[in-house]
Amino acid sequence: MSKPLFISFEGPEGAGKTTVLNILIAELQPKLGDKLVTTREPGGNPISEAIRAILQPEDDNGLEKRTEALLYAAARRQHLVEIIQPALAAGKVVISDRYVDSSLAYQGGGRDLGVEKIWQINQFAIDGLLPDLTIYLDVPSELGLARVTANRKGKIDRLDKESLAFHQKVRQTYLKLQSEFSDRIKIVDATQPLDKVVHDTRELINQVLEDKS
Numbered sequence: 001m002s003k004p005l006f007i008s009f010e011g012p013e014g015a016g017k018t019t020v021l022n023i024l025i026a027e028l029q030p031k032l033g034d035k036l037v038t039t040r041e042p043g044g045n046p047i048s049e050a051i052r053a054i055l056q057p058e059d060d061n062g063l064e065k066r067t068e069a070l071l072y073a074a075a076r077r078q079h080l081v082e083i084i085q086p087a088l089a090a091g092k093v094v095i096s097d098r099y100v101d102s103s104l105a106y107q108g109g110g111r112d113l114g115v116e117k118i119w120q121i122n123q124f125a126i127d128g129l130l131p132d133l134t135i136y137l138d139v140p141s142e143l144g145l146a147r148v149t150a151n152r153k154g155k156i157d158r159l160d161k162e163s164l165a166f167h168q169k170v171r172q173t174y175l176k177l178q179s180e181f182s183d184r185i186k187i188v189d190a191t192q193p194l195d196k197v198v199h200d201t202r203e204l205i206n207q208v209l210e211d212k213s
Contacts, residue, residue: 003212004088006129007205008099011137012171013160014144015190016197020137021097023198024205028093037087040097042075045082051075056157069107069118076100077125084129093209100126101134101177101185106159109173110166133208135201136178137190141167 011017025038042052051071054063063071076099087094100122108115139147141164148160178185188200 005093005212006131008096008131008134014147015137015139037094044079047078048075065111073125105170105173110170134185139190
């Protein structure tokens with residue numbers, strides 16, 4: 001790698017995003033060494049992690065939906081200036097578990113705040129910086145929620161506990177974003193066996209790594 005590269009991973013609850021990410025990061029780490037930076041949203045630094053604790057408690061904490069959207073954007077801004085921008089400036093490969101498309105899908109779609117309004121809020125936060133590649137792992141909402149209930153080893157947070165209708169709106173927003181920005185957002189069928197999901201995702205990453213070399 002001789003050029004910076006920014007990859008984000010997206011998906012609804014139960015898509016297996018974190019599992020796939022962990023497998024692929026373990027493969028990439030020996031190849032890229034300290035040129036690989038992995039991070040997550042909301043989080044990645046102390047300020048954004050503190051905001052994450054407000055945004056993703058186990059139970060409902062009364063957080064109003066516009067406040068929620070603004071807090072995600074605030075956490076994203078701090079994450080960007082503290083982690084993502086310095087890494088890209090140093091020519092590194094940044095892989096983030098979620099980025100701005102999560103806000104568009106969850107707050108714009110799921111919370112019915114409108115994708116355009118959430119985009120405007122986040123333009124102030126990201127100042128035009130979008131990933132070179134966004135990998136969207138897609139799974140029907142019913143299957144995703146069933147996986148969360150059956151397999152989630154950590155806590156099930158307040159977003160996991162939202163209604164099926166909420167999660168369906170999130171997924172439909174993701175699918176619309178993917179169709180509108182197909183040059184950047186690539187879809188992987190996450191209903192496939194794990195090894196096939198990993199394979200398809202690996203192919204997308206290898207392609208963009210070759211393009212940037």
